Amino acid sequence: MAQCPQCRKEIDHLDYVEERTNVGSVGVEDGRLAYDEESTPEIDVKYTCPECASNLAESEVEVKAILGVE
Ligand SMILES: [Zn+2]
Numbered sequence: 389m390a391q392c393p394q395c396r397k398e399i400d401h402l403d404y405v406e407e408r409t410n411v412g413s414v415g416v417e418d419g420r421l422a423y424d425e426e427s428t429p430e431i432d433v434k435y436t437c438p439e440c441a442s443n444l445a446e447s448e449v450e451v452k453a454i455l456g457v458e
Contacts, residue, residue, distance in 0.1 A: 390455045395440035402435040402444060402451055 389398045412427030435445040435454075445451045452458075 392437040392439060392442065393444065393454070394437060394442035397437075397439040399438055400455075401438060402454065403438050403441075404433060404435045407432045407434075 389400055391397070392399050409430045409432070410427045411430055412424040414421050414423045416422065433446065434443055435451050436443055444454055
């Protein structure tokens with residue numbers, strides 16, 4: 389089983405939080421607000437230890453390394 393590098397407890401999974409931020413622009417068109425349709429979502433993912441809540445990884449590559457997946 390995998391071990392948390394911070395608290396040293398054995399873990400079989402990580403918790404994750406995915407924050408999606410939509411960034412675009414808004415202007416005026418015919419007297420009304422017009423939103424830019426081509427907004428680009430910025431996605432921020434954090435993987436944390438279920439035991440101590442330490443932030444352990446920011447990518448699946450790091451998650452695989454912690455959980456021992458090849
Ligand atoms: Zn931990």
